[in-house]
Every structure is written in C-alpha cells, then in structure tokens.
Amino acid sequence: MKRKGLRKQIFFNSIGEFVHDNKKLCIIVTLLFTVGLIAGISATASGGVEAIEYKIGAGAVFAKALLVLLACYVLVLFSGINGFFTVLAFAAIAGLGARLGYDVVILIGGCGAKGVLNFIFVYLILYLVSVVMLTVAMAVCLPYRGVMECRRVFGGLLRRVGLIFFVNVIAALIVIFLIGSFCRVIII
Numbered sequence: 001m002k003r004k005g006l007r008k009q010i011f012f013n014s015i016g017e018f019v020h021d022n023k024k025l026c027i028i029v030t031l032l033f034t035v036g037l038i039a040g041i042s043a044t045a046s047g048g049v050e051a052i053e054y055k056i057g058a059g060a061v062f063a064k065a066l067l068v069l070l071a072c073y074v075l076v077l078f079s080g081i082n083g084f085f086t087v088l089a090f091a092a093i094a095g096l097g098a099r100l101g102y103d104v105v106i107l108i109g110g111c112g113a114k115g116v117l118n119f120i121f122v123y124l125i126l127y128l129v130s131v132v133m134l135t136v137a138m139a140v141c142l143p144y145r146g147v148m149e150c151r152r153v154f155g156g157l158l159r160r161v162g163l164i165f166f167v168n169v170i171a172a173l174i175v176i177f178l179i180g181s182f183c184r185v186i187i188i
Contacts, residue, residue: 036094040101058185080141117183133168
C-alpha cells in the first residue's frame with residue numbers, strides 16, 4: 001500500500017519538476033494554444049453554424065490526427081537545428097488550437113448533444129494529450145542549437161521524440177477507438 005503512495009508522489013513530483021524547469025516553454029505553449037483556440041472559435045462562429053448531417057467513423061479521425069501529429073513532431077524534431085523550425089513548431093501548436101476551436105463550433109453548434117459528447121470525450125482529450133506530449137518533445141529538443149551539436153545528438157533525439165510520438169499515437173488510439181466506441185466518433 002505504501003508503494004502506491006510513493007509512486008504517486010514520485011509521479012506528481014516529476015510533473016512539478018518538469019513544469020518548474022520548463023516554465024517559460026509551458027507558458028508559451030499554453031498561450032499559443034489558447035490564442036489559436038480563440039481564433040478558431042471566432043473565425044468559425046462568425047460564419048454561422050447550421051445543423052449538419054454528420055458521418056461517423058473513428059478510422060478517418062485517427063488517420064487525420066496521425067498525419068497532423070507526424071507533421072508537428074517532425075517540426076519539433078528539427079527545431080533543435082534552426083530557430084526557424086522552432087517558430088514553425090510553435091505555429092503548429094497554435095494551429096492545433098485553431099483546429100480545436102473549429103471542431104468545437106462545428107461539434108457543438110452543428111451536431112447537438114452527440115457533438116457535445118464527442119467534443120468532451122474524444123476531441124478535447126485528444127488535443128490536450130497531443131499538446132502536452134508536444135510540449136515534452138519540445139523540452140527535449142530545444143536545448144540543442146546548431147547543426148553540428150544537433151548532428152552529434154540527433155540519433156538520441158530521434159529515439160526520444162520517436163518514443164514520445166509513439167506514446168501520443170497509442171493515446172490517440174485509446175481515445176479515438178476505445179472511448180470513441182461508446183459515443184461514436186463524428187468525422188469533421
């Protein structure tokens with residue numbers, strides 16, 4: 001019994017240490033995601049939303065999420081080489097926020113109660129887990145600067161970012177297929 005309490009304490013201490021060590025990165029990512037979310041909601045809602053006929057399918061949602069995540073992780077991986085890729089990686093996080101804002105308006109405004117369930121149990125969890133995992137990947141890659149230094153450690157970075165990407169894909173599979181099987185995932 002004591003072992004579970006110790007593991008829980010170590011887990012929460014590790015999270016607190018990560019946030020403390022990467023405070024600036026966490027604040028920037030949170031702000032960019034929030035600004036993207038607000039921009040996506042306002043841009044989509046300004047056009048008006050009508051009730052839509054929606055399609056159900058977890059496979060298509062997972063395929064889209066996988067492609068978007070792959071592009072984001074490639075940008076994060078190369079952010080250690082050049083500052084331009086760092087700016088693109090931050091823009092990708094704002095883009096994820098904007099996409100979530102678009103999804104919020106379409107799901108809640110166009111699909112009714114089923115859309116609200118999809119937003120809460122599938123899309124919100126999927127995007128939040130992805131942003132947290134991207135933040136961890138950025139924390140791994142950002143200390144390295146320059147082609148020579150990054151070339152020296154690129155194999156290790158690729159393994160670590162690849163592992164983070166794999167965990168994110170597994171989480172997306174669980175959210176989309178397992179949790180999504182209870183509320184039928186709406187394709188947007």
